[in-house]
Amino acid sequence: MPINQHNSSPQKRLANLMAARLAPDADKEAIDKRIWDSFGETWCVMFTDLSGFSRGTEKFGIIHFMQIIFESERLVLPIIDDFDGLLVKSEGDSLLVLFKRPEKAILCCKKIHEVLHEYNKTKSEEEQILFCVGLGYGDILNIGYADVFGAEVNAASKLGEDTANAWEILVTENVKNEVENEAKDLGFSFKKIDVVPPGAKGAYKVEI
Secondary structure: OOHHHOOOOHHHHHHHHHHHHOOOOOOHHHHHHHHHHHHEEEEEEEEEEEOOHHHHHHHHOHHHHHHHHHHHHHHHHHHHHHOOOEEEEEEOOEEEEEEOOHHHHHHHHHHHHHHHHHHHOOOOHHHOOOEEEEEEEEEEEEEOOOEEEOHHHHHHHHHHHHHOOOOOEEEEHHHHHHHHHHHHHHOOEEEEOOOOOOOOOOEEEEEO
């Protein structure tokens, strides 16, 4: 059987388990354990966003901002690769990326900021790339590197896409707790913010 028709593909397996979970007599606890055994992993989740994208699209037109997206990915994706990040998907002006270690994700963000600040020096205000990031860390469901689910995924999305302003790196408490012992040596610190995204115990701004 060709590999793309195999019943054990991640998406097919999850679909079968979810269908079984919907049965009237389903042992949901046992099925949930099978789902976590199949897909549960520990990752740092990065959501990126371009500040002011929606408002700017109305003013300058969608083609202009397709160019901004193209340029941002051209500059950012090689840096993510250098820091061993794995791109899960790109949606509009947002990227969803996985890192095994949260400190690498933060250092990746630092490098991205350096590159984009330098890039923006030669650009008009409407052509500048204004980057913001949300990071979460913990147990998630990784469905074949095509999509991810979990409380820290949701929290990172909220921080990166809805809360962070341009150049801000916002992280969940899990991220801060995981790396704070080595943060000083790596050149950054954490400042608590008032926003607590659903699924997280707290949130912090990374100060570099």
